[in-house]
Amino acid sequence: MKKKNNSYDTLVGAIEALKQQGYIHNFRINKNGLLVEEKEDGYIAGEVELHEFHRFEGNTNPADMSIIYAVQTSSGKKGIVVDSYGVNGSEITSKFMNKVAQKQFDMHH
Numbered sequence: 001m002k003k004k005n006n007s008y009d010t011l012v013g014a015i016e017a018l019k020q021q022g023y024i025h026n027f028r029i030n031k032n033g034l035l036v037e038e039k040e041d042g043y044i045a046g047e048v049e050l051h052e053f054h055r056f057e058g059n060t061n062p063a064d065m066s067i068i069y070a071v072q073t074s075s076g077k078k079g080i081v082v083d084s085y086g087v088n089g090s091e092i093t094s095k096f097m098n099k100v101a102q103k104q105f106d107m108h109h
Contacts (some may be wrong), residue, residue, distance in 0.1 A: 010057075011068060025037050025079025035096065039067075047073055049102075053070065068082050071100070
C-alpha cells in the first residue's frame, strides 16, 4: 500500500521509512537546476519522477519548515531531496519539482 503525502511525524522518521522503501540516494538540485548526487552527471526534470513528498514544520519555529521529496530517476535510482521551504526555501528546488512528473497523482497504476 502506498503512503499518502505528509504521512510522517518527523523528518528523520520520513527519511528512515523512505530508505527502507529503497530511496537510498541523497540527491540535491544544483545551481544549474539539475538533480545530482555527489559528482555524477545530473538529471533534468524530464528524467525524474516524484513519487511522494512530506512537509514538516519546525518544532520551535513554524516558519522553519522542510520538505522531503521521494524521487526516481530515468536510470532507476531512487532517492530523496530534502529542502527547506517557506521563507528559506530553495527556489531552484521548487522550480525543478514543479516540472517533474508527479506519479502519486496518477491513478492509472
